[in-house]
Amino acid sequence: MKHHTIKLVLLPLLFLLHTGILLAQESLTSQQWQEDLDYLQERVHNDFPSLFKKIDQTQWDTEVAKFRDQIPNLQEHEVKVGLTRMVSLFEYGHTQITFSTLAKDAVLPINLYHFEDGIFIEGVQNNNKSVLGAKLIKIGNTPVADALKAIRPVVPVENDQYFKAYGLRFLTVPSILHAQGVIPEYSENVSLTLEKDGKMFTHTFTSVPLKEVSRDYGFTIPNENWISVRQQEETPLYLKKLQEKLFFFEYLEDSKTLYVRQSSVFDDKEESLKDFYKRLFAFIDANDVEKFVYDVRLNGGGNNYNNKPLIKGILARPEINKRGTFFYLIGRNTFSACQNLTNEIENYTEAIIVGEPTAENKNFLGDAKRVTLPNSKIHAYLSFAWWQDMPQWENKDWTIPHLAVAMTFNDYVTNQDPVLDAAVNYTETNFILNPMEHLTQLFMAGKYAEVKSEAVKIANDDAYRYYNFEEEFGAAGYRLFSNGNIEGGLYVLELITQVFPESTSALYSLASSQEQAKQLDNAKKNYQKLLALDPNGSLASTAKKRLAKLNK
Template structure:
């Protein structure tokens, strides 16, 4: 039966109108969704108020509530995502696919140690492949990153590098966060390649047209990777799309390399079976060094971790310092953070690479809550995972040996992280935990050695992820608060020498000097604060303290 053309046109118009009606929501309906989110959080997820207070969360909600009528339609999901991201737990989020549902630029960006590069791109834009990103919409990329960060549920800087950088390619996000001044289906990037700086305007494409896996490009008929030579694939990038885990024996060096990119079971082999096969190989062969790589592991079912831990603990010949290396990185997240915690607690592993993307203790296992009018899904975590005591909780797990890659390393198929583990020959003289080492020197009264080693650690790239300024300050202030004035003053004086531009350290030092009646030194410290930041809030406080000390 042939349908009249007029009837077809009529139905097409009806479908179009219905679709349009479903995609437009009034300000009042957005307000209802926002209140629903606010009420749901307070009634069912109040425990999430750890990094943000309930008062600050509510203030952000009220601000958005007043802004909604003036916002463009595409901006509101982005702003809602920013509200949820206030909790700073990666599992608690409005997903990337929600804020990017209208499309993204046809590029894959990666943050190497020498900048942000176009790691992959659609073939139509091949001239930009491998270019360094300098500006986004005319704005320096560093400033653009700061503006988009509130949209990302970043637990730490590593999470932002691994999972947040893609938000920089979404025009809706760029406009909502005022990286670009108005909504657009194309964005101009300022790039540098082969010594030349140029502007290039990318159109928006559908998300399905972007070909990536584990943060790296997967070449196909439409997509290119800047790693052109595929004949020599680094071990950590092998079998990414066909195996969750594998191992390879480097017989000449007697090194067993293992890459595990998920804590879920593979369709072809469960993790327990894989671990059984792995340990059977170790038992039957002369393995002198085990290198276990989870830098791309974003999690799964952490109940699977126990079989690996038990197997390692049962093999002291491999579970010893200098023989077992555990590679972590910016994608190490969720159940793999649990695995990393267990590795740190129960094994002798030396950790190599970059810090993890997850807090040591964290909220995970999110429930999906659906906003009534927009049908936007909000993932809200409900399970608190605490593998470490509260006083050992950190923003991330820090590697003992800090190593990352440059863009040149990547495109030439080099792996400096694996190379660092392979090159490590002896634990003699190597300090795995610098803070513990310095603490022991302090307790032993080895002051000159403490000063010398502290200075070495503070400027050693292998310890680049240790926040010595913060760690030292915490110790010094804690000693002061407990009445141990002289030891606390010594620590704060030491850290002020290591970080002479730190205003917060100087202020703590000045307070300690006041308590010890070292008024001349306290005045000098306050004057230093004023000189470093004359317009800052602590400058005013310092001026008042100087006046009071002189009166006394």
């Protein structure tokens, strides 16, 4: 009888638990989703007003209101993607609804990587091995360039490098592809147009749960289910011991180069960073090191308080902290606390910086707090701490390398490392590390012919391809002009139009400055050039108005 009583008590309890699970799994109503959006909006305004740096409150609220009105007509996955877009509008990588929130249940079984020569399938599950190494051409009927534009608003994009490093994952999620209009109907089977060995073909992939994907640091980790296009007979230094150690160093006898890879600013489970630095500098003090190469291309951050011992150790050793000896390798995964480290390297050391730009703004919002939406229980991570290592007027979208080098698909497949090679093989030939400083010195010395010839050479040199010369030189021209050096300012602004003859913004800047300087004939001529170059562009309407006023 006692046993029977227990059963009678448990049955209603089990029924209630089962019913609760079913209710929890039911889709939310439009009103409940709108309540979540309202809660997010309220928390942002009340607790995270510092997020309004790249987008102002009015703009963001307008986008939120527009999305709120759309919710009743959206499917659940479209609402989740829409919420992610609202958070990504702040354009800070730490401020996000995580990728796994959207991709947890269904992701294509491929790993994409954006090499210098295109986007390729870097890794796949075994049952799709025929497409390994293929170049991505289309998703559904959408060309890859258009697909990238479509998904970009969902990614918490800090800059273009962040998108390269972390955004391509979003191309592999069917729910995002549908919500952003890349594919017309939601399906867990998605067809890609690919190119391999000179042949174009279509392949349909069936989605798998995200937990089945085998990758880290953007690259495939081969196992019994996943294969990588990279030849596995050897491992380049930047990938060596990547799954075993967060940091290591190796001495290259032939070139007397000490190579260091640090892929985190957190302590390793087997060694703290402080102890690692102590061991590293002891090795430097005891050995003949002609080149010191510090590689943070795969370093996504950690605790920036760990950076100090490294900086102190480098500054205490002038024999390695000198131009042509110390090389610092950065790339698309250099982010967060490693951006702080990069700022310190740039500010205080003599390092030549090599590679691709970083994924983080120089000054940035980090240290996100979790905000849980009341109905869906979706977690939004919102940043609150402003990290400012540079004066505000020196803030940039990223740190650019002194020497620009990137990896091609074939480099990766064959285990080549052109970035490391550029550092190891570098010889001091008075390479211009700071183009603006160099041109400014020539200008101040009155060497105007050299300013022009050097400006043209630098603007067309692939080693400076990440350097926004037009913007930097334009800002210098404006400073001269606004500080009373009218002739010098106009000279620089006119020079920009010669270096960049297709730039309407350069023509507009020159014409408007000439107008202010009462050089009206010259101003008219350059407004007319602008209109001839791009009669329907964004500056055309303003140029027409200015020209009409001058012709009165």
